[in-house]
Amino acid sequence: MNIGILSYKFVNLNHNTLWKWKQLYHNWMKSAELQILTASEPLSLEEEYAMQKSWRNDEDKCTFLILSKETFDTTNDELKSLIGDTNLFLQYEDDQNEKVAECEIMIAEKEYRRKKLGWESMLLMLKYGQCILNLNKFVAKINENNENSIYMFKKMNFNEISRSEIFHEVTLERKVDETWTTWLDSQVDLQIESYK
Template identity: 60%
Template sequence: MKKNKNTKILGKNVVLVPYRKLHVPKYHEWMKSPELQLLTASEPLSLEEEYQMQKSWLIDEDKCTFIILERVLFDCTGNEIEAMIGDTNLFFHDSEDGKKLAEVEIMIAENSARRKRRGWEAMLLMLRYGCEELAIEIYQAKINMDNEKSISMFQKMGFDKIAENSIFKEVTLERHVDENWKTWLRRETQESKCVEHE
Protein backbone atom coordinates (compact mmCIF):
# COMPACT_ATOMS: atom_id res chain seq x y z
CA MET A 1 0.00 0.00 0.00
CA LYS A 2 1.40 3.35 -1.03
CA LYS A 3 0.01 5.15 2.03
CA ASN A 4 2.41 3.44 4.46
CA LYS A 5 5.48 3.27 2.19
CA ASN A 6 7.23 6.06 4.13
CA THR A 7 5.74 5.34 7.56
CA LYS A 8 7.69 4.04 10.53
CA ILE A 9 5.86 3.27 13.79
CA LEU A 10 8.01 3.38 16.91
CA GLY A 11 6.73 1.29 19.81
CA LYS A 12 8.23 0.52 23.19
CA ASN A 13 9.87 -2.79 22.18
CA VAL A 14 9.18 -3.04 18.45
CA VAL A 15 9.41 -0.83 15.37
CA LEU A 16 7.15 -1.29 12.33
CA VAL A 17 8.66 -0.39 8.95
CA PRO A 18 7.29 -0.81 5.40
CA TYR A 19 8.17 -4.07 3.63
CA ARG A 20 10.93 -3.17 1.18
CA LYS A 21 13.13 -4.99 -1.32
CA LEU A 22 16.03 -5.23 1.14
CA HIS A 23 13.87 -7.32 3.52
CA VAL A 24 12.97 -9.98 0.94
CA PRO A 25 15.96 -12.40 1.26
CA LYS A 26 15.53 -12.78 5.04
CA TYR A 27 11.74 -13.01 4.72
CA HIS A 28 12.20 -15.70 2.05
CA GLU A 29 14.43 -17.71 4.42
CA TRP A 30 11.77 -17.51 7.14
CA MET A 31 9.08 -18.81 4.84
CA LYS A 32 11.02 -22.00 4.10
CA SER A 33 9.99 -23.14 7.60
CA PRO A 34 7.20 -25.77 7.50
CA GLU A 35 6.02 -24.51 10.93
CA LEU A 36 5.59 -20.93 9.66
CA GLN A 37 3.95 -22.17 6.46
CA LEU A 38 1.41 -24.07 8.56
CA LEU A 39 0.75 -21.24 11.04
CA THR A 40 0.34 -18.66 8.26
CA ALA A 41 -1.43 -20.98 5.78
CA SER A 42 1.24 -20.06 3.22
CA GLU A 43 2.75 -21.89 0.28
CA PRO A 44 6.53 -21.68 -0.25
CA LEU A 45 7.52 -19.22 -2.97
CA SER A 46 10.68 -18.92 -5.05
CA LEU A 47 12.89 -15.93 -4.30
CA GLU A 48 11.71 -14.29 -7.54
CA GLU A 49 8.06 -14.84 -6.55
CA GLU A 50 8.82 -13.32 -3.14
CA TYR A 51 10.21 -10.19 -4.82
CA GLN A 52 7.02 -9.97 -6.91
CA MET A 53 4.93 -10.37 -3.76
CA GLN A 54 6.85 -7.57 -2.04
CA LYS A 55 6.20 -5.31 -5.02
CA SER A 56 2.46 -6.04 -4.85
CA TRP A 57 2.43 -5.28 -1.11
CA LEU A 58 3.94 -1.90 -1.95
CA ILE A 59 1.48 -0.84 -4.67
CA ASP A 60 -1.79 -2.72 -4.07
CA GLU A 61 -4.36 -0.60 -2.26
CA ASP A 62 -6.22 -3.60 -0.82
CA LYS A 63 -3.41 -4.60 1.56
CA CYS A 64 -0.97 -3.06 4.00
CA THR A 65 2.10 -4.66 5.57
CA PHE A 66 4.84 -3.76 8.01
CA ILE A 67 8.01 -5.64 8.92
CA ILE A 68 8.46 -5.92 12.69
CA LEU A 69 11.87 -5.00 14.11
CA GLU A 70 13.24 -5.68 17.60
CA ARG A 71 13.64 -2.10 18.80
CA VAL A 72 16.64 -2.49 21.11
CA LEU A 73 18.59 -4.26 18.36
CA PHE A 74 17.57 -1.71 15.74
CA ASP A 75 18.45 1.21 18.05
CA CYS A 76 21.91 -0.31 18.67
CA THR A 77 22.78 -1.28 15.09
CA GLY A 78 20.53 0.76 12.79
CA ASN A 79 20.36 -2.44 10.72
CA GLU A 80 16.80 -3.37 9.72
CA ILE A 81 17.78 -6.82 8.42
CA GLU A 82 19.48 -7.86 11.67
CA ALA A 83 16.55 -6.50 13.70
CA MET A 84 13.77 -8.23 11.67
CA ILE A 85 11.60 -10.54 13.78
CA GLY A 86 8.33 -10.85 11.86
CA ASP A 87 5.57 -9.05 9.99
CA THR A 88 1.99 -7.86 10.34
CA ASN A 89 -0.56 -7.43 7.55
CA LEU A 90 -3.99 -6.09 6.71
CA PHE A 91 -6.16 -7.30 3.81
CA PHE A 92 -9.10 -5.03 3.01
CA HIS A 93 -12.64 -6.13 2.13
CA ASP A 94 -16.09 -4.58 2.21
CA SER A 95 -18.32 -6.20 4.80
CA GLU A 96 -21.89 -7.28 4.03
CA ASP A 97 -23.20 -4.00 5.42
CA GLY A 98 -20.69 -1.91 3.43
CA LYS A 99 -18.34 -1.17 6.33
CA LYS A 100 -14.58 -1.16 5.77
CA LEU A 101 -13.29 -4.52 6.97
CA ALA A 102 -9.68 -5.67 7.29
CA GLU A 103 -8.38 -9.17 7.89
CA VAL A 104 -5.38 -8.98 10.24
CA GLU A 105 -2.33 -11.21 10.40
CA ILE A 106 0.72 -11.32 12.65
CA MET A 107 3.82 -13.51 12.46
CA ILE A 108 6.78 -13.58 14.83
CA ALA A 109 9.25 -15.61 12.80
CA GLU A 110 12.31 -15.42 15.05
CA ASN A 111 12.17 -17.91 17.94
CA SER A 112 14.28 -15.59 20.10
CA ALA A 113 11.52 -12.94 19.91
CA ARG A 114 8.64 -15.23 20.89
CA ARG A 115 7.00 -15.26 24.34
CA LYS A 116 8.15 -11.67 24.91
CA ARG A 117 4.87 -9.95 23.92
CA ARG A 118 6.40 -8.62 20.71
CA GLY A 119 3.47 -9.98 18.70
CA TRP A 120 1.03 -8.40 21.16
CA GLU A 121 2.63 -4.95 20.84
CA ALA A 122 3.07 -5.11 17.06
CA MET A 123 -0.55 -6.16 16.57
CA LEU A 124 -1.85 -3.34 18.78
CA LEU A 125 0.23 -0.83 16.81
CA MET A 126 -1.16 -2.17 13.52
CA LEU A 127 -4.76 -2.15 14.81
CA ARG A 128 -4.39 1.45 15.98
CA TYR A 129 -2.81 2.49 12.66
CA GLY A 130 -5.70 0.84 10.80
CA CYS A 131 -8.33 2.67 12.89
CA GLU A 132 -6.69 6.08 12.82
CA GLU A 133 -5.10 6.20 9.36
CA LEU A 134 -7.10 3.77 7.22
CA ALA A 135 -10.63 4.19 8.69
CA ILE A 136 -11.13 0.48 9.34
CA GLU A 137 -14.45 -0.29 11.03
CA ILE A 138 -14.27 -4.07 11.47
CA TYR A 139 -11.31 -6.37 12.00
CA GLN A 140 -11.23 -10.13 11.43
CA ALA A 141 -8.53 -12.67 12.25
CA LYS A 142 -8.52 -16.14 10.65
CA ILE A 143 -6.35 -18.48 12.69
CA ASN A 144 -5.40 -22.15 12.54
CA MET A 145 -7.44 -24.04 15.17
CA ASP A 146 -4.24 -25.49 16.66
CA ASN A 147 -2.73 -22.03 17.21
CA GLU A 148 -4.17 -21.57 20.71
CA LYS A 149 -1.71 -18.81 21.67
CA SER A 150 -2.78 -16.62 18.76
CA ILE A 151 -6.49 -17.26 19.35
CA SER A 152 -6.06 -16.38 23.03
CA MET A 153 -4.14 -13.20 22.15
CA PHE A 154 -6.89 -11.89 19.88
CA GLN A 155 -9.57 -12.74 22.45
CA LYS A 156 -7.62 -10.72 25.04
CA MET A 157 -7.71 -7.84 22.55
CA GLY A 158 -11.50 -7.95 22.53
CA PHE A 159 -12.11 -10.14 19.47
CA ASP A 160 -15.01 -12.64 19.55
CA LYS A 161 -15.08 -16.00 17.81
CA ILE A 162 -17.73 -15.83 15.07
CA ALA A 163 -17.04 -18.96 12.96
CA GLU A 164 -15.19 -22.28 12.80
CA ASN A 165 -14.26 -24.06 9.60
CA SER A 166 -13.42 -27.70 10.23
CA ILE A 167 -12.42 -28.27 6.58
CA PHE A 168 -9.74 -25.56 6.67
CA LYS A 169 -9.13 -26.10 10.42
CA GLU A 170 -9.59 -22.38 10.96
CA VAL A 171 -11.44 -20.11 13.36
CA THR A 172 -12.57 -16.58 12.56
CA LEU A 173 -12.51 -13.90 15.24
CA GLU A 174 -13.98 -10.43 14.81
CA ARG A 175 -13.86 -7.01 16.43
CA HIS A 176 -16.05 -4.03 15.57
CA VAL A 177 -14.23 -0.74 16.12
CA ASP A 178 -15.90 1.61 18.61
CA GLU A 179 -14.73 4.64 20.59
CA ASN A 180 -14.13 2.67 23.82
CA TRP A 181 -11.92 0.18 22.02
CA LYS A 182 -10.01 2.95 20.20
CA THR A 183 -9.40 4.60 23.58
CA TRP A 184 -8.10 1.29 24.92
CA LEU A 185 -5.78 0.88 21.89
CA ARG A 186 -4.38 4.38 22.42
CA ARG A 187 -3.81 3.71 26.10
CA GLU A 188 -2.05 0.40 25.38
CA THR A 189 0.21 2.07 22.79
CA GLN A 190 0.62 5.49 24.38
CA GLU A 191 4.41 5.40 24.10
CA SER A 192 4.27 4.87 20.32
CA LYS A 193 4.59 7.42 17.55
CA CYS A 194 4.49 7.52 13.74
CA VAL A 195 7.47 9.10 12.03
CA GLU A 196 8.68 9.38 8.45
CA HIS A 197 10.74 6.44 7.24
CA GLU A 198 13.55 7.51 4.91
Protein backbone atom coordinates in the same frame (compact mmCIF):
# COMPACT_ATOMS: atom_id res chain seq x y z
CA MET B 1 5.47 6.95 1.66
CA ASN B 2 8.00 5.50 4.10
CA ILE B 3 6.65 5.59 7.64
CA GLY B 4 7.50 3.91 10.89
CA ILE B 5 5.41 3.14 13.94
CA LEU B 6 7.51 3.45 17.07
CA SER B 7 7.45 1.50 20.32
CA TYR B 8 9.93 1.24 23.16
CA LYS B 9 10.45 -2.45 22.22
CA PHE B 10 10.40 -2.37 18.42
CA VAL B 11 10.03 -0.30 15.27
CA ASN B 12 7.44 -1.12 12.59
CA LEU B 13 8.54 -0.09 9.09
CA ASN B 14 6.17 -0.14 6.16
CA HIS B 15 6.52 -2.71 3.39
CA ASN B 16 8.29 -0.38 0.93
CA THR B 17 11.61 -1.30 2.55
CA LEU B 18 11.13 -5.07 2.22
CA TRP B 19 13.14 -5.20 -1.01
CA LYS B 20 16.34 -5.36 1.06
CA TRP B 21 15.09 -8.36 2.98
CA LYS B 22 13.51 -10.60 0.38
CA GLN B 23 16.06 -13.41 0.90
CA LEU B 24 15.62 -13.39 4.70
CA TYR B 25 11.84 -13.35 4.35
CA HIS B 26 12.02 -16.18 1.82
CA ASN B 27 14.16 -18.22 4.25
CA TRP B 28 11.62 -17.65 7.03
CA MET B 29 8.81 -18.90 4.84
CA LYS B 30 10.66 -22.17 4.18
CA SER B 31 9.96 -23.08 7.81
CA ALA B 32 7.27 -25.77 8.06
CA GLU B 33 6.28 -24.32 11.46
CA LEU B 34 5.75 -20.81 10.06
CA GLN B 35 3.88 -22.20 7.06
CA ILE B 36 1.43 -23.91 9.42
CA LEU B 37 1.10 -20.93 11.78
CA THR B 38 0.56 -18.47 8.91
CA ALA B 39 -1.41 -20.79 6.61
CA SER B 40 1.19 -20.17 3.90
CA GLU B 41 2.44 -22.28 1.04
CA PRO B 42 6.15 -22.54 0.16
CA LEU B 43 7.10 -20.28 -2.75
CA SER B 44 10.19 -20.04 -4.93
CA LEU B 45 12.32 -16.92 -4.49
CA GLU B 46 10.91 -15.57 -7.76
CA GLU B 47 7.31 -16.19 -6.62
CA GLU B 48 8.07 -14.58 -3.26
CA TYR B 49 9.59 -11.57 -5.01
CA ALA B 50 6.53 -11.21 -7.30
CA MET B 51 4.20 -11.46 -4.30
CA GLN B 52 6.18 -8.84 -2.37
CA LYS B 53 6.09 -6.56 -5.41
CA SER B 54 2.30 -6.89 -5.66
CA TRP B 55 1.95 -6.23 -1.92
CA ARG B 56 4.00 -3.08 -2.30
CA ASN B 57 1.81 -1.78 -5.12
CA ASP B 58 -1.67 -3.01 -4.10
CA GLU B 59 -3.93 -0.43 -2.46
CA ASP B 60 -5.74 -3.14 -0.48
CA LYS B 61 -2.70 -4.30 1.52
CA CYS B 62 -0.97 -2.62 4.43
CA THR B 63 2.15 -4.30 5.75
CA PHE B 64 4.64 -3.24 8.39
CA LEU B 65 7.89 -5.01 9.16
CA ILE B 66 8.76 -5.53 12.82
CA LEU B 67 12.30 -4.69 13.90
CA SER B 68 13.79 -5.28 17.34
CA LYS B 69 14.43 -1.75 18.64
CA GLU B 70 17.16 -2.99 20.97
CA THR B 71 19.02 -4.65 18.09
CA PHE B 72 18.45 -1.69 15.78
CA ASP B 73 19.65 0.80 18.40
CA THR B 74 22.93 -1.10 18.83
CA THR B 75 23.57 -2.14 15.20
CA ASN B 76 21.67 0.46 13.11
CA ASP B 77 21.11 -2.50 10.75
CA GLU B 78 17.52 -3.07 9.60
CA LEU B 79 18.28 -6.56 8.28
CA LYS B 80 19.81 -7.77 11.56
CA SER B 81 16.88 -6.21 13.44
CA LEU B 82 14.04 -7.72 11.40
CA ILE B 83 11.95 -10.18 13.45
CA GLY B 84 8.57 -10.39 11.69
CA ASP B 85 5.71 -8.54 10.05
CA THR B 86 2.11 -7.52 10.50
CA ASN B 87 -0.52 -7.08 7.79
CA LEU B 88 -3.94 -5.65 7.09
CA PHE B 89 -5.81 -6.89 4.00
CA LEU B 90 -8.38 -4.21 3.24
CA GLN B 91 -11.86 -4.68 1.82
CA TYR B 92 -15.18 -2.89 1.72
CA GLU B 93 -18.37 -4.70 2.66
CA ASP B 94 -21.08 -2.96 0.64
CA ASP B 95 -23.98 -4.70 2.36
CA GLN B 96 -22.77 -3.51 5.78
CA ASN B 97 -21.27 -0.22 4.55
CA GLU B 98 -18.06 -1.10 6.42
CA LYS B 99 -14.34 -0.81 5.78
CA VAL B 100 -12.91 -4.11 7.01
CA ALA B 101 -9.41 -5.52 7.36
CA GLU B 102 -8.21 -9.05 7.86
CA CYS B 103 -5.25 -8.79 10.24
CA GLU B 104 -2.19 -11.00 10.57
CA ILE B 105 0.93 -11.05 12.72
CA MET B 106 4.11 -13.10 12.45
CA ILE B 107 7.08 -13.06 14.79
CA ALA B 108 9.38 -15.20 12.67
CA GLU B 109 12.48 -15.12 14.86
CA LYS B 110 11.91 -17.64 17.66
CA GLU B 111 14.03 -15.85 20.27
CA TYR B 112 11.66 -12.86 20.07
CA ARG B 113 8.47 -14.86 20.66
CA ARG B 114 6.66 -14.89 24.02
CA LYS B 115 7.94 -11.37 24.79
CA LYS B 116 4.69 -9.49 23.98
CA LEU B 117 6.17 -8.10 20.75
CA GLY B 118 3.37 -9.67 18.70
CA TRP B 119 0.81 -8.28 21.17
CA GLU B 120 2.12 -4.73 20.97
CA SER B 121 2.78 -4.86 17.21
CA MET B 122 -0.77 -5.99 16.52
CA LEU B 123 -2.27 -3.40 18.88
CA LEU B 124 -0.36 -0.67 17.05
CA MET B 125 -1.46 -2.04 13.69
CA LEU B 126 -5.09 -2.10 14.87
CA LYS B 127 -4.73 1.48 16.12
CA TYR B 128 -3.22 2.49 12.76
CA GLY B 129 -6.14 0.83 10.97
CA GLN B 130 -8.69 2.50 13.22
CA CYS B 131 -7.14 6.02 13.20
CA ILE B 132 -5.39 6.34 9.84
CA LEU B 133 -7.35 3.95 7.61
CA ASN B 134 -10.74 4.58 9.32
CA LEU B 135 -11.61 0.89 9.50
CA ASN B 136 -14.91 -0.25 11.02
CA LYS B 137 -14.08 -3.91 11.65
CA PHE B 138 -11.13 -6.27 11.97
CA VAL B 139 -11.12 -10.00 11.21
CA ALA B 140 -8.47 -12.57 12.16
CA LYS B 141 -8.33 -16.03 10.56
CA ILE B 142 -6.06 -18.30 12.56
CA ASN B 143 -4.98 -21.93 12.29
CA GLU B 144 -7.01 -23.85 14.89
CA ASN B 145 -3.77 -25.24 16.39
CA ASN B 146 -2.26 -21.78 16.90
CA GLU B 147 -3.60 -21.44 20.43
CA ASN B 148 -1.30 -18.53 21.32
CA SER B 149 -2.66 -16.35 18.51
CA ILE B 150 -6.27 -17.29 19.21
CA TYR B 151 -5.75 -16.43 22.87
CA MET B 152 -4.06 -13.13 21.97
CA PHE B 153 -6.90 -11.96 19.71
CA LYS B 154 -9.53 -12.98 22.27
CA LYS B 155 -7.60 -10.98 24.87
CA MET B 156 -7.86 -8.04 22.43
CA ASN B 157 -11.65 -8.42 22.68
CA PHE B 158 -12.12 -10.20 19.36
CA ASN B 159 -15.07 -12.61 19.29
CA GLU B 160 -15.00 -16.02 17.66
CA ILE B 161 -17.57 -16.09 14.86
CA SER B 162 -16.80 -19.39 13.11
CA ARG B 163 -14.63 -22.49 12.79
CA SER B 164 -13.82 -24.20 9.53
CA GLU B 165 -13.17 -27.92 9.65
CA ILE B 166 -12.10 -27.83 5.99
CA PHE B 167 -9.45 -25.11 6.45
CA HIS B 168 -8.73 -25.94 10.13
CA GLU B 169 -9.20 -22.29 10.90
CA VAL B 170 -10.85 -20.11 13.53
CA THR B 171 -12.32 -16.74 12.49
CA LEU B 172 -12.53 -13.95 15.04
CA GLU B 173 -13.76 -10.40 14.56
CA ARG B 174 -13.82 -7.08 16.34
CA LYS B 175 -16.09 -4.21 15.40
CA VAL B 176 -14.68 -0.79 16.12
CA ASP B 177 -16.91 0.94 18.66
CA GLU B 178 -16.41 3.58 21.33
CA THR B 179 -15.83 1.10 24.15
CA TRP B 180 -13.21 -0.86 22.22
CA THR B 181 -11.51 2.33 20.96
CA THR B 182 -11.20 3.54 24.56
CA TRP B 183 -9.69 0.19 25.55
CA LEU B 184 -7.28 0.29 22.57
CA ASP B 185 -6.22 3.84 23.49
CA SER B 186 -5.41 2.63 27.01
CA GLN B 187 -3.14 -0.09 25.58
CA VAL B 188 -0.99 1.75 23.00
CA ASP B 189 0.19 5.19 21.97
CA LEU B 190 0.43 5.45 18.19
CA GLN B 191 3.55 7.40 17.15
CA ILE B 192 4.21 7.70 13.44
CA GLU B 193 7.41 9.11 11.93
CA SER B 194 8.83 9.41 8.43
CA TYR B 195 12.13 7.73 7.68
CA LYS B 196 14.54 7.41 4.77
